[in-house]
Amino acid sequence: MQKIIEIKNLSYIYPDGTVALKDINLDIFKGDSIGMIGPNGAGKTTLLLHLNGILISNGSVKVCELPVNERNLDKIRQRVGLVFQDPDDQLFMPTVFDDVAFGPINMGLDSDRVRIKVDSALKFVDMEDYKDRIGHHLSFGEKKRVSLATIMSMEPDILVLDEPTGNLDLKHRKEFINLLKDMNITKIIATHDMNMVLSICSKVAIMDQGKLIAFDTTEKIFGNKELLAAHGLD
Amino acid sequence: MQHLYIDRYAGLDSFIHKIDPRIKVITFFIFILYIVLTNPFSYLSFLLYGLVILFLIAISRIPFPFIFKKTLAVIPFVVLIAVFVPFIKRGEVLASYTLGSLRIEFTREGIVLFWAIVIKSYLSILCMILLTSSIKFTSLLKSLEKLKIPKLFIMIASFMYRYSFLIIDEAQRMQRAKKSRAFKNKKGLSAVKMLSNIAGVLFVRSYERAERVYLAMCARGFQGEIKTLDTFSIVPRDIMFLVSIFATLLLIQFV
Numbered sequence: 001m002q003k004i005i006e007i008k009n010l011s012y013i014y015p016d017g018t019v020a021l022k023d024i025n026l027d028i029f030k031g032d033s034i035g036m037i038g039p040n041g042a043g044k045t046t047l048l049l050h051l052n053g054i055l056i057s058n059g060s061v062k063v064c065e066l067p068v069n070e071r072n073l074d075k076i077r078q079r080v081g082l083v084f085q086d087p088d089d090q091l092f093m094p095t096v097f098d099d100v101a102f103g104p105i106n107m108g109l110d111s112d113r114v115r116i117k118v119d120s121a122l123k124f125v126d127m128e129d130y131k132d133r134i135g136h137h138l139s140f141g142e143k144k145r146v147s148l149a150t151i152m153s154m155e156p157d158i159l160v161l162d163e164p165t166g167n168l169d170l171k172h173r174k175e176f177i178n179l180l181k182d183m184n185i186t187k188i189i190a191t192h193d194m195n196m197v198l199s200i201c202s203k204v205a206i207m208d209q210g211k212l213i214a215f216d217t218t219e220k221i222f223g224n225k226e227l228l229a230a231h232g233l234d
Numbered sequence: 235m236q237h238l239y240i241d242r243y244a245g246l247d248s249f250i251h252k253i254d255p256r257i258k259v260i261t262f263f264i265f266i267l268y269i270v271l272t273n274p275f276s277y278l279s280f281l282l283y284g285l286v287i288l289f290l291i292a293i294s295r296i297p298f299p300f301i302f303k304k305t306l307a308v309i310p311f312v313v314l315i316a317v318f319v320p321f322i323k324r325g326e327v328l329a330s331y332t333l334g335s336l337r338i339e340f341t342r343e344g345i346v347l348f349w350a351i352v353i354k355s356y357l358s359i360l361c362m363i364l365l366t367s368s369i370k371f372t373s374l375l376k377s378l379e380k381l382k383i384p385k386l387f388i389m390i391a392s393f394m395y396r397y398s399f400l401i402i403d404e405a406q407r408m409q410r411a412k413k414s415r416a417f418k419n420k421k422g423l424s425a426v427k428m429l430s431n432i433a434g435v436l437f438v439r440s441y442e443r444a445e446r447v448y449l450a451m452c453a454r455g456f457q458g459e460i461k462t463l464d465t466f467s468i469v470p471r472d473i474m475f476l477v478s479i480f481a482t483l484l485l486i487q488f489v
Contacts, residue, residue, distance in 0.1 A: 054449050082453040088400055089446040094372040094392050098462050106455030111463050136399045
């Protein structure tokens, strides 16, 4: 199988001195669907931010064989789609259309192609009728789905999601999980939603206090009750 | 939470609403130029301008009370600035008062100028309000962008539009949280302290959000310039609108 992300000896210290990541080593293969679990402040989000070069620190991160550095940033950001936790951060343009078109336009596509991509991304999340709607007129569940569309329109190879089901009600959560299930691309999902991990992730990574504690198949991790209990994940 | 939107009536479907946003902006800009440059003594012109605007409001089907209420918000500022003009402007003295060592003079030229400022600004404000309430704010921004207004202004206005409601929500939530924990309504200095605390926290939160939004923009390939697709098209109706308003303005000049 093709190695799509390779992380070697990655550490990160925030400017205020907080150690966020300690010596992370992780290999992710094409088509994997990885659930990243761990308590708040474990460093999950910080690790995700390294995957498309928002944060760059010592140690090495390679995406599709390309080292993540200033020079490769454009290429890597087209391949790695990062959906932020708060949809109000993800949706910054006045209208839904402009938001979903933002990525494709920056990729340098012509306007017809941009329109096609926007239409298909909005269709995928079932929001075609919301094109001209204004960001703050949407409900939370709608915002979450449009957030996903803003990344889908860029057709990334790797989808990185931070808390995709956080704050969603049961119905929308179920719909969102089904959406994710339908996507056959590499997924990395940081979450507290264990049931979602069980239903869509093939592998699980446990993080705690900036360290990667365990990385294995979902069955093995969830079979190890002691490990889960030790990190407050039972 | 509920908010009042400046473009609440932008979704109506009237002749005015259908005009291409760029043409509409240009037309009203010309209209305002005409109003501002009209001789203050041609009272009839102002009356006719007013009638034209009322006619346009009528066919836009935006409720009159909505528009007049909005003008009330601006008029006090205009009057406040203009009210000193009759005393400052030099000319034929109509009346003078002496307050101790201070001598106040009231001039004919000053009164004319006062009247001109008030009537011209009121008509201009009516134009502006009709423009902004018959156009979606997002289209207004886009049309200004197409009319070569610097991108930086457009970006600031667009972020303000997107996030001001969010910040208002946040302030309201904090106010509520404060209320639910405060045992009694404090007054005076402690209330001011409380308010400044809220303002401070709000600033920090907005600042942090700005960071996160910037990261989200970078993650989607932002390179210092926001690009959007052009969706406007000018049809004969738009040109007709521009030409007929322009013709009317010219006619009014000759009355």
